Amino acid sequence: MTIWQTFLSRRNTLDSPVLPFVTVLLSLTILASIGNLWIPADSALHVSTYTITLLGKYLSFAMLALAVDIVWGYCGILSLGHGAFFALGGYAMGMYLMRQIGTRGVYGDPILPDFMVFLDWDVLPWYWLGMDQFWFAMLMVLLVPGLLAFVFGWLAFHSRVTGVYLSIITQALTYALMLAFFRNEMGFGGNNGLTDFKDLLGFNLQADTTRVSLLLCSAALLAGIFVLSQWVLKSRFGKVIEAIRDGEPRVRFLGYRTDRYKVAIFVYSAMIAGIAGALYVPQVGIINPGEFAPLNSIEIVVWVAVGGRGTLYGAVIGALLVNYAKTRFTALMPDGWLFALGALFVLVTVFLPNGLAGVYGQVKASVKRNASDEQSPHQKSEAS
Amino acid sequence: MTMNNTPRLMRRDQVWPFLQPARAGINVDKDIILYIEDLSVSFDGFKALNNLNLYINDGELRCLIGANGAGKTTLMDVITGKTECDSGSVYFGQTLNLLNYKEAEIAELGIGRKFQKPTVFEAQTVFDNLELAMKSNKRLLPTLLARLSPSEVDRIDEVLVTIGLIENRAQLAGALSHGQKQWLEIGMLLVSKPRLLLIDEPVAGMTAEETERTAELLTSLAGKHTVVVVEHDMEFVRSIARTVTVLHQGSVLAEGSMDEIQNNPDVIQVYLGEEP
Numbered sequence: 001m002t003i004w005q006t007f008l009s010r011r012n013t014l015d016s017p018v019l020p021f022v023t024v025l026l027s028l029t030i031l032a033s034i035g036n037l038w039i040p041a042d043s044a045l046h047v048s049t050y051t052i053t054l055l056g057k058y059l060s061f062a063m064l065a066l067a068v069d070i071v072w073g074y075c076g077i078l079s080l081g082h083g084a085f086f087a088l089g090g091y092a093m094g095m096y097l098m099r100q101i102g103t104r105g106v107y108g109d110p111i112l113p114d115f116m117v118f119l120d121w122d123v124l125p126w127y128w129l130g131m132d133q134f135w136f137a138m139l140m141v142l143l144v145p146g147l148l149a150f151v152f153g154w155l156a157f158h159s160r161v162t163g164v165y166l167s168i169i170t171q172a173l174t175y176a177l178m179l180a181f182f183r184n185e186m187g188f189g190g191n192n193g194l195t196d197f198k199d200l201l202g203f204n205l206q207a208d209t210t211r212v213s214l215l216l217c218s219a220a221l222l223a224g225i226f227v228l229s230q231w232v233l234k235s236r237f238g239k240v241i242e243a244i245r246d247g248e249p250r251v252r253f254l255g256y257r258t259d260r261y262k263v264a265i266f267v268y269s270a271m272i273a274g275i276a277g278a279l280y281v282p283q284v285g286i287i288n289p290g291e292f293a294p295l296n297s298i299e300i301v302v303w304v305a306v307g308g309r310g311t312l313y314g315a316v317i318g319a320l321l322v323n324y325a326k327t328r329f330t331a332l333m334p335d336g337w338l339f340a341l342g343a344l345f346v347l348v349t350v351f352l353p354n355g356l357a358g359v360y361g362q363v364k365a366s367v368k369r370n371a372s373d374e375q376s377p378h379q380k381s382e383a384s
Numbered sequence: 385m386t387m388n389n390t391p392r393l394m395r396r397d398q399v400w401p402f403l404q405p406a407r408a409g410i411n412v413d414k415d416i417i418l419y420i421e422d423l424s425v426s427f428d429g430f431k432a433l434n435n436l437n438l439y440i441n442d443g444e445l446r447c448l449i450g451a452n453g454a455g456k457t458t459l460m461d462v463i464t465g466k467t468e469c470d471s472g473s474v475y476f477g478q479t480l481n482l483l484n485y486k487e488a489e490i491a492e493l494g495i496g497r498k499f500q501k502p503t504v505f506e507a508q509t510v511f512d513n514l515e516l517a518m519k520s521n522k523r524l525l526p527t528l529l530a531r532l533s534p535s536e537v538d539r540i541d542e543v544l545v546t547i548g549l550i551e552n553r554a555q556l557a558g559a560l561s562h563g564q565k566q567w568l569e570i571g572m573l574l575v576s577k578p579r580l581l582l583i584d585e586p587v588a589g590m591t592a593e594e595t596e597r598t599a600e601l602l603t604s605l606a607g608k609h610t611v612v613v614v615e616h617d618m619e620f621v622r623s624i625a626r627t628v629t630v631l632h633q634g635s636v637l638a639e640g641s642m643d644e645i646q647n648n649p650d651v652i653q654v655y656l657g658e659e660p
Contacts, residue, residue, distance in 0.1 A: 237528040239512055243505045250503045253464060254576065255491035256522045264524055 017313050018230055022223045025316075029055070029219035033212045052211050056283040058323050059218040063225060063276035065303045065319035066312060067269040072301070073309035074233055075265050076245035078163075081170030082273050083297035084177050085145035087287065089274025091181075092144055094194035094287040095128060096137030097205075101198050114196070115189045125187045134201060141278040142271050149270030153263040160259070162248070171294050178292030193288025200282050211283070218279045222316070225272055229312060232268070241265055302345045308355025317356055399479070410477035410494065410579060417442040417580055417610050418463070423472030424634075425458055432458040433469070434634035440580070445606035447621045448614045450631035451654075456614045457500070459631070460582050464497050465490045476580070492522070496578035500585045502565035506558030510549055510568060513557050514540045517572035540575060547571040547601065563594035570601065581611045587620050599623045 032055060035047035064086050071077040098113040107117040111124055130136040152173060156166055184190040203210040232238055243251045244258050251258050281287045290296075300319075307318020322344070329337050352358060393400060410417070418440040425433040433455045440446055448456050461467035463474060465487040474482040482490060491497075504513050518536060521527070532540075544550040547567040552560060557568060566586055573581050586602065587595045595617070603624050605611055615621050621628060621642065628645045630637045638648045645651055 232528065235528050236515065236530040237524070239508060239516055240527060242507060243516055246505045246507055247503045249466075250499070250505075251516075252487045253491050253497050254517050254522075254572070255488050256527075257488050260524055 017311070018227055021226060021313050021316075025219055025223055025226075029059075029215055033216060036208060036212055049208050049211055052208075052215050053283050054327065056211070056215040056218050057280060058320050059215070059222055060276045060280040060283065061300075061303070061323050062316040062319040063218070063222050063279070064273050064300055065307065065315040066222070066225065066229065067272035067276065068300050069304050069307075069309060069312055069315035070229060070233070070272070071266055071269045072304060073311070073315070074238070074245060075241045075262060077262065077266065078167045078301070079170045079266075079269075080167045080294065080297050080301060081172075081174035082269070082300055083294075084170075084174035084292055085149060085270040085273035086277040086280070086296075087174075087177070087181075087289075087291035088145045088148065089141045089277030090281040090287040090291060091188060091194065091277075092131075092137055092140040092274070093278035093281045094197075095131040095140075095188075096134060097197040097200060097282060098194050099128070099132035100200065101196065104198055105196070113189070113194070115184075115192065116187070119184060121187075128187070138278070141274050145270040145274035145277075146267050149267045150263060153266040154259075157259040157262040157266070171297070174292050174297050175294050178289050178294075181289035181292060189288070191289060193286060193290075194281075195286040195288075197282065197285055205282055205285065214279070214283050218283075221275060221279065225275070226312060226316075229272075233312075237261070299341065302341060304355075305345060306348050306355055308352075308357025311357045314355050314357030321356070411479050412442045412477050414478065415442050416440065417477060418612075419473070419475040419478075420459075420463075421473050421475075423459075423462065423474065424470045425455075425462060425467060426470055431634050433462070433472075436472070436631075436635050438629065438636060440610060440612060443607050443610055445602065445611045445613070445624060445626060447625040447628045448612060448631060449616070449618075449621060449628060450637075453633075454631040455634040456631055457584060458634075460497060460584060460614065463490075463582060464495060488522075491576070494577070494579035495582065496573035496576050496580070497582045498566075498569045498573055498584060498586065500588065502562065502569050504557040504560070504565050504568050504572070506556065508557060509554050510544070510552050510557055510560070511540060511554060513568060514543060514571055514575050518575045519577045543571045543574045546574065546604075548597065563590045563598075566590065566594075566598065567601070570598075574605070579610060581605065581609050583611065583613045585615055586613060587615065587617055595620055596623075 032047050032052060035045055036049060036052050039046045064082065067085070068079060068082050071079050071082075101113065103110050105114040105117075107114055109117050112121060116124070131140070152170075156169065161169065180186055181188050181193075182191050188194065197205055199205055200210065200214075203213070205211075233241065240251060240256055240261055243254075244256075244261060248258050277287075277291075299322075303319040303322045304315045305318070306322055307316065308314030322341075325340070325344075326337060329340055348355060352362070354361060416439050418438070420436060420438040423433050423436040424431065432453075436455070436459065438459075448459070450456050458467060462469050463482060465482065465485055469483065476482050476490075476493060476495065480493060482493075482495075485493065505516065508516075515532065515536075518540065520530065520536075541550065541553075544553060547570060549560075549564060549568060549571065552564065557565065560568060570581075570583070570586070573583075583602070587598050590598065599620060602611060602613060613621075613624070625642055627639065628642055629639045630645060630648075630651050632654050637654065638645055638651050640648070
C-alpha cells in the first residue's frame with residue numbers, strides 16, 4: 001500500500017477544521033494579492049505592499065506557531081528554543097540570498113559576501129559552498145534544523161529529560177547559538193547578520209509581484225503543512241504522540257519506544273520551523289543573531305497559548321492576532337509591549353486555559369451546566 | 385550461592401547466549417511461565433525484595449498478597465523492566481532473561497501490566513485506547529501508515545464486549561467511571577494478546593457490584609492467559625484465587641490455597657494477625 005493510498009483513505013478523518021481553514025487562508029491571501037496588484041492605489045480597496053509584506057511575515061510566524069503547537073500541544077514537549085530552528089532555516093535562506101547578490105555588493109566581489117571582504121577573508125568557508133544553488137539551500141533549510149533537532153532530541157529524550165528541565169535546555173540551546181552567531185569568526189556576518197538582499201531566483205525582492213508571490217507561497221505552504229500535520233496527527237502515530245503527552249510511562253509499557261516517537265515529532269516540528277524561517281527572511285530582508293534570542297522563543301509559546309494548544313488552527317490564529325497586536329501596540333507605545341504580552345499571557349492562562357480555540361467549548365460546557373442545573377433534582381439523579 | 389558466583393558462561397544450567405536464537409519464542413515446556421530466583425532489590429539500604437523465589441505456572445491465576453512495603457509493586461516493577469534489580473534472575477519461560485530487556489521490549493514479549501491507578505488516555509476515545517494497545521508493529525513508520533483491518537476492528541469490539549464497554553465505544557476515556565476505567569485498562573491488556581498479565585489492585589475503589597464483575601472477568605481470563613493479581617481486598621482474593629502467595633518483607637512467606645494460607649501460623653502472625 002502506498003502512502004498516497006493511505007492518505008486518500010484517511011480523508012474522512014481529515015474532518016472539520018481542514019477545509020474551512022484552507023479555504024479562508026487561501027481566499028484571504030488571494031484577495032489581498034488582487035487588492036495589491038490590480039486595484040489602483042487611490043481606491044479604498046487597495047492593499048499596500050507594506051501590508052502584503054506584513055501579512056507574509058505573519059504567515060511565517062503562524063507556521064512557526066504551528067510547529068510549536070505540534071510538539072507542545074500534541075506531545076507535551078514545551079520547547080522554549082524553537083526560535084533556533086526558525087533562525088537556522090532563515091540563515092540557510094539568507095546565505096542563498098547573499099550569494100545571489102554577486103557583484104552588486106558594496107565591494108563588488110563576485111563570490112565573497114561584503115562582510116567577508118570587510119574581514120579580509122580570501123576564500124569562501126566550506127559551509128558556504130553550494131549555497132548559491134537554490135535547491136541545495138532549500139535542502140539545508142530542512143536538513144540543518146532537522147539534524148540539530150535529531151541530535152538534541154536523541155540526547156534529551158533518550159536520557160528521559162522531560163518537563164521543565166527540557167524547557168530549560170532548549171532555552172540554553174538557542175542562547176548558545178545566539179552567542180555563537182554573534183561572533184564574526186563564525187562566518188555568518190556577526191551581529192549584523194545577513195542583509196542587503198537583491199533577488200530570489202532572479203526576481204527582484206523589492207518588486208510588488210515578488211512580494212505578492214512570496215505571500216502566496218507562504219499561504220500555500222502553510223496550508224499544505226497544515227493538511228499534512230493534520231493527517232500525521234490523526235494517524236495512529238498521532239494517537240501515540242497524544243498518548244505520550246498524557247502518560248508516557250504507560251505508552252512505554254504498551255510496547256512503543258516513546259523516545260523515538262518524540263525524536264521524530266521534534267524533528268518534524270523543527271523542519272517546519274526551518275521552512276517558516278526561510279519564508280520570513282526574504283520578506284523582511286534581514287536575518288541576524290537576534291532571532292536566536294530566548295525571548296523570541298518564549299513569545300512563540302505565548303502565541304500558541306493565546307490561540308489554544310492542540311488544535312493547530314488555534315496556534316495559527318494566536319500567532320496572527322498577537323503579532324497584529326504587536327504591530328499596533330509597538331507603533332503606539334513601544335516600551336509597553338512586553339508588559340502587554342505578559343499581561344496577555346497571564347489573562348489567557350487564568351481565564352482561557354484552552355486559548356481562543358477553546359472558547360466555543362467553554363461556552364458550550366457552561367450552557368450545558370446551566371441547563372442541567374435547571375433540571376429538577378429528581379431528573380438529575382436519574383440522568384446521572 | 386556457588387552457582388551465582390560462577391561466571392555466566394560457565395554456568396551449566398544455562399545455554400550460552402550466542403547459541404540461542406535471536407528472538408526465541410517463549411518456551412514453557414515445563415509448564416512454568418515465570419521463574420524468579422534469588423531476586424534482591426534495595427533502595428538506599430532498604431531491602432524491598434530479599435532473595436525472593438517465585439514460580440508462576442502457565443495459565444494459572446495467582447494472587448499476591450502482603451502488607452504495605454512487602455515488595456509486591458517492586459516485584460512487578462522488576463518483571464516489567466521499570467526497576468533494575470541488584471541480584472537474582474527473572475526468566476520468562478525457560479530461555480528469555482527479562483533482565484536483559486527494556487520496558488517496551490518486555491511488553492512486546494507478551495507481558496502486560498495494569499497499574500494500581502487507572503492510567504487510560506483520557507483525551508482519547510475508548511476505541512482509540514484499545515487501538516493503541518493492540519498487538520501490532522510498533523515501529524515509527526508502520527504506526528504512521530497503520531490502518532485498522534476489519535479483523536482488528538472485530539477483535540477490538542470483541543474485547544469491548546468482554547469488558548462490558550461496547551456502548552462506550554466512541555466516548556472519551558476521561559468520561560468513564562472509575563470502575564469502567566479499570567476495565568478499559570484490562571481491555572487494553574487483552575487486545576495486546578499477552579501471555580502474562582500483571583494486575584495491580586484491580587478492585588481498589590470499586591463498588592461491590594463492580595468488584596463482582598471484575599472477579600468474573602479475571603477468572604474468565606485464566607487458562608487463556610496467565611494472570612498475576614496483587615490485591616488487598618481479602619474477600620476478592622478469596623473469590624478468585626486458586627493459589628495465593630504471601631509476601632513479607634521482600635520474600636515469600638507462604639504459598640498455597642486460600643484456606644491453607646489462612647491457617648498458616650506464620651501468616652496469621654505477621655499479616656492477618658495485624659488486623660484486630
